[in-house]
Amino acid sequence: MPVILTWGEIQDRFTDSLLLGNGASMAVHADFGYGSLFETARLNGHITPQVAEIFDQFGVNDFELVLRRLWQAKLVIQALEIPPGRVDEAYAEVRNALIATVRDAHVRYEDAEPHLAWIYPFMARFTTVASLNYDLIVYWAAMMGNRDIGRHFKDGFINGVFCEDWQELRQPYRGARGATLFFYPHGNLALTRTQDHGESKIGTQDNGRLLDAILQRWEQGTAVPLFVCEGTSAHKKQSIEGSSYLQRVYREVISSIGPSLVIYGWSLSEQDQHIVNQLRRRPPQRVAVSVRGNDQAFAQRAEEALLQAGIEEVVFFDSASPGCWNNPTP
Structure with missing residues (x-):
């Protein structure tokens, strides 16, 4: 039977990458508990x-x-x-x-804001964050962090366009103590396809108005959203292949996750098997998986799937532990 530890017991060994699933969004806003959009x-x-x-x-x-x-x-x-x-x-x-x-x-910015103050310090521990969720929580948290601690968080977009040499962004900007790069393997509300067949990011100076700005662009018909939130793993993989940004994140980011990986709120369902398959190409040495409510059945299933993917060490921690995701630090 897998042992469920606290985040504080393992945090020093896991600083490379963070992979977020739908459970991370649900921890902020219960209405994200959708079966599908x-x-x-x-x-x-x-x-x-x-x-x-x-x-x-x-x-x-x-x-x-x-x-x-x-x-x-x-x-x-x-x-x-x-x-x-x-x-x-x-x-x-x-x-x-x-x-x-x-x-x-979608959660309102005003309702998410108290959570963001705990989320961004947690994200800042890692060099890479990958969110499988379409919502704006990670984006909002990163922007709050950049406001509070300098330009620490980078999504790889400069002037709305994804960088060819995104790895160079790992160097901290002047005034920042470090750098965390964050990506969306399944796309995001803030990402769009444009009329010239390009892909770009929608931004605004007022984070509280970002969702309105995105929906306004859709209403104008000048862009369509770039995210994948439905279907089987094969269907999602096919959608990924239809996007330059999603292809690059899938092939370049997921396969270079580093020696350690933290999984928070991800069920490792069959619908996301393509993510597990990509991790297998260059598996991290150790993975820490969040568990909600001492769910031993999930822990055993996750352990088996990750060991089969070539990961040497799998540990588990309580998703409600102090200091992880949106859980306050004592």
Whole structure:
């Protein structure tokens, strides 16, 4: 039976990388406990019969994929000067359903802010942070940290574009004591695809207005979101291959995680097997996994999966331990 330790007992041995799953977001906002974004939309009444028919025609429940394909078709129609028709209507219906769903499900900055003050010092312990979540919690925490301790956190984007030589950003900026690079292997609300087939990041000076700024860009139709939150592992892997940024994070970041890795709030589900497969390419020597409520069944399953991936040492710690994620330090 795996032993569940406290974060304080192991923290000095784990400083390289942090991988965050949905449990990290749920610790801040319970409404992030979605089975899927599509299911959240359905439960909140945003999947009208017309929208459901559109998803049925594509054969998936993936907002990002359906919206992207409709948007691309819309751009082709505009370029050919074809009169607007069903494609435009379908695009607007799916877009509006996604916007309404995100407004319902996402935590307000004012409600997340007390948690961010504990999250960013925890993140700052690591050289690399990878969040599998589409929400803005990691982004907000990093921006709060940069305000409080200098420009410590970097997401690899300069002037809204991802750097070719992102590894060079590991050097601390002047005035910062260190550097933590953070990435989104499954994309994020703040990332977009643009009309020129590029990929960029949406930013704002006021973090409290960031979600509104993102949704406004979607409403204007000048960009579509870049994130993957639905489907099987194979489907997610296919979506990753369709994005330059996601490909680079998957191939360059996940496979260079370093000697130690902390997993917080990630269930290691079959839907994310592609992440485990990529870790296997250059496995860390030791992994610490958060466990909620002394869940021995999960701990045993996680231990087996990680040992099979070539990791030499797997330890477990209580997800409610003081000092980890959003848990205050005594």
